[in-house]
Amino acid sequence: MIKTEYYKDLTKMNTFGMKVKARCFMEYDSVADLVDIEFSELARPVLHIGGGSNLLFTDDFKGTVLHSKINFIEILENHPEGMSRLASQENGDMLASSSSFLPEESLSDYHPECPSVILSGSEGFAAPVLVSVGAGVVFDDFCQWAAQQGLWGVENLSYIPGEVGASAVQNIGAYGVEVKDVIHTVYCYDTVEEEFVSFPVQECGYGYRDSIFKDPQIKGRYIVTHVVFALSSEPQPRLEYGHLAAAVAEACGECHSIPEAPSQLPLGPSPYPVNHPKNPQILGDPEKVGKCLLHTNGTSPQSETNHLTPALIRKVIIKIRKEKLPEPSVMGSAGSFFKNPVITPDHFRKIEAEAKAEYGPDYKVPHYDLPDDMVKVPAAWMIEQCGWKGRRSGGAAVYDKQPLVIVNYTGEAYPEEIIGLERRIIDSVKQKFGVGLHPEVEHI
Numbered sequence: 001m002i003k004t005e006y007y008k009d010l011t012k013m014n015t016f017g018m019k020v021k022a023r024c025f026m027e028y029d030s031v032a033d034l035v036d037i038e039f040s041e042l043a044r045p046v047l048h049i050g051g052g053s054n055l056l057f058t059d060d061f062k063g064t065v066l067h068s069k070i071n072f073i074e075i076l077e078n079h080p081e082g083m084s085r086l087a088s089q090e091n092g093d094m095l096a097s098s099s100s101f102l103p104e105e106s107l108s109d110y111h112p113e114c115p116s117v118i119l120s121g122s123e124g125f126a127a128p129v130l131v132s133v134g135a136g137v138v139f140d141d142f143c144q145w146a147a148q149q150g151l152w153g154v155e156n157l158s159y160i161p162g163e164v165g166a167s168a169v170q171n172i173g174a175y176g177v178e179v180k181d182v183i184h185t186v187y188c189y190d191t192v193e194e195e196f197v198s199f200p201v202q203e204c205g206y207g208y209r210d211s212i213f214k215d216p217q218i219k220g221r222y223i224v225t226h227v228v229f230a231l232s233s234e235p236q237p238r239l240e241y242g243h244l245a246a247a248v249a250e251a252c253g254e255c256h257s258i259p260e261a262p263s264q265l266p267l268g269p270s271p272y273p274v275n276h277p278k279n280p281q282i283l284g285d286p287e288k289v290g291k292c293l294l295h296t297n298g299t300s301p302q303s304e305t306n307h308l309t310p311a312l313i314r315k316v317i318i319k320i321r322k323e324k325l326p327e328p329s330v331m332g333s334a335g336s337f338f339k340n341p342v343i344t345p346d347h348f349r350k351i352e353a354e355a356k357a358e359y360g361p362d363y364k365v366p367h368y369d370l371p372d373d374m375v376k377v378p379a380a381w382m383i384e385q386c387g388w389k390g391r392r393s394g395g396a397a398v399y400d401k402q403p404l405v406i407v408n409y410t411g412e413a414y415p416e417e418i419i420g421l422e423r424r425i426i427d428s429v430k431q432k433f434g435v436g437l438h439p440e441v442e443h444i
């Protein structure tokens, strides 16, 4: 069914909380509806939104805003009809089902000498569990569902705002995982050729928060209808990012599986038993750690939240995110406002020399060396160095716990106030470091 509204208030449909209206707003709840829409006749421009969590509306929208309510989660693989369902979707058949199935897990691939450890390498892994998810599903609802099923793959992406369709456009990422790592195929409606098409993950042109769907040449042409993810019923913890491993180990409670060094994680598959001297990944009481990992093997994924399960990792990540980022329902934002700039090594050395002159010879400027010899410097560090952290400008402010985030501090901020603050930050970073910041947030 298609619901059409005119002069629709979008305040609650963008996490920045900009008080704007759309001249025409159309919400549909099935793939079939897309065929019925006459795209050539829609008021232009046309914008498809998800949860509006990466958008900054700078004014009322003069054209048509589309929104998907295609909501289903369905396990394809392991279900007798799984592959034929995939095939029928490729033909553009409707996917009306909202049922979900428990995977018929195979527990036979464990190391024979230590049932709590899976063999690494291709010989040891069970087939992925293919899960088809409608574009209108809130991405975090999908993460919660996967954790409840004991399925691995999206737990690190927990609590990222937005919907499944946009996740495949944005290639969302957090805590060492990008959604492309678990995407199998992206299904779309081509509004130009008026046909259903599918993009295997290799054809999506994924890069850092980037995909072909963002390419200016084709942006807006493809509407994501649903995404098939390849999850795993076997433990695949990804804990190498920052202090995540330590936080998860702490949350393991009674297990006390303290990691030796976060950089050596993930805890994941090792060919050695957990207490084997050649297993470098985990220290701690072997009996308890063994018990902890035993519970990763799908014995009781939903209930054992103090053992290493997707649900436990999800819980830890949500806690960390709540401490660092503004809750969209409490304070409007679009997450990271700026991209992290990439500069030449010479430029970086100059910035670091100036920082050492100011803070002492031991001071280290945070940075990541990129494979192409360039250097990525956190925009948050630069913004903080320019004194913006926590500063207000009208109704807008730089978030006091994370300077990369601009917030609608009063809840009443005008787009001009957000843009004005953005401009002043860009100018001062340029002046102090000679670096141009670019927004991550899409200005509409």
Ligand SMILES: Cc1cc2nc3c(=O)[nH]c(=O)nc-3n(C[C@H](O)[C@H](O)[C@H](O)COP(=O)(O)OP(=O)(O)OC[C@H]3O[C@@H](n4cnc5c(N)ncnc54)[C@H](O)[C@@H]3O)c2cc1C
Pocket (backbone or CB within 6 Å): 015, 047, 048, 049, 050, 051, 052, 053, 054, 055, 068, 135, 160, 161, 162, 163, 164, 165, 166, 167, 169, 170, 171, 172, 173, 174, 209, 213, 222, 223, 224, 225, 325, 326, 327, 328, 333, 334, 335, 336, 442
């Ligand atoms: C507090 C906060 C924290 C955040 N943290 C993270 C984070 O950790 N990692 C991260 O990667 N991002 C993060 N973000 C950014 C944001 O959540 C993601 O970019 C998210 O994927 C946007 O989803 P959305 O549904 O809100 O899309 P929108 O913002 O509505 O749209 C984003 C883009 O996708 C397009 N689009 C939406 N739906 C479709 C569709 N069905 N078909 C085709 N195109 C479509 C839109 O046209 C637009 O170009 C954060 C945002 C906030 C507010």
